[in-house]
Amino acid sequence: MQKRKMDTRCMATLAMLCGVLLVMGMTGIGFIPLPVIKATTMHIPVILGAVLLGPAAGAALGGVFGLCSIWANTTAPGLLAFAFSPFMTTEGLPGVLKSLWIALGCRIALGVIAGWLWRLTKKTLKEDYLALPVTAAVSTICHTILVMGSIYLLLAQQYAQAKNVAVTAVFGLVMGTVTASGIPEAIAAAVLVTVIGKALLHLTERMKKR
Known part of the structure; x- marks a missing residue:
């Protein structure tokens, strides 16, 4: 009976986070247009879900993030x-396969990375207020590197044409985007995941004791 209750709560939490992602994605508030790329806050619910529910749920939420990105x-x-x-x-x-990897594959990977990183940091750092920001920041940076690295490796020629620059200049532009969008996204994730995640973890622990 207790296990069934927990399964129901997990499914409800997963559905709620999927709903949050869909609202953010469909209304545009999850994507912030920049001159070259759209910065995002969509990674935050994905990381929260991975922390609360594990890598598999993180992967599912990452998939929703990817679909919203498409x-x-x-x-x-x-x-x-x-x-x-x-x-x-x-x-x-x-081109279809490349874009699907970047839009979907990298976002699914974000959820998996966040889920396993949380388990590792929770075990090594012990305290939630340390493990949460580390998980959020490192997961976000890994996601940014995955996305921009994939664009560089798979689509450097098209990127150069879109920016009207030489292919040799693409690496510097990619690194500039990693710095310009990746670092603010990592800081935002570290703060928000720590604040929201701590409250949700506390609530989850209380519900387990019922």
Whole structure:
């Protein structure tokens, strides 16, 4: 009976976080347009879900994040929409697969990384107020590197054409984007995941004792 209650609560939490992601993604508040790329706050519910429910739930939430990213870059395309939407590519099937990896694969990986990183940091750092910000910041940085690194490795030529620069300049531009969007996203995640996550973990512990 107790296990069934916990399963129901986990499913309810997962559904709630999926709802939050969908609202953020469909209304546009989860994506912040920058000159080159859309910065995001969508990673925060994914990390929270991975912390509360584990890597599998984190992967599922990452998938929702990815689908919202495809939607946002298809309905309101930016300069790099071709990297995040299979409907915006001009490369045929190879371009579709590349954009699906960047939009979906990297976001699913974010949830998995956050889930396992939380387990590791919780075991080594012990205290939630230390483990939560470390998990959030490192997961976010890993996600940014995965996304921008994939764009560099898979779509450097198209990136150069979109920016009207030489291919040799792409690495510097990618690193600039990692710094300009990745660091603020990591700081925001560290603060918000710590504050919200601590409260939700406390609530979860109280519910387990009932």
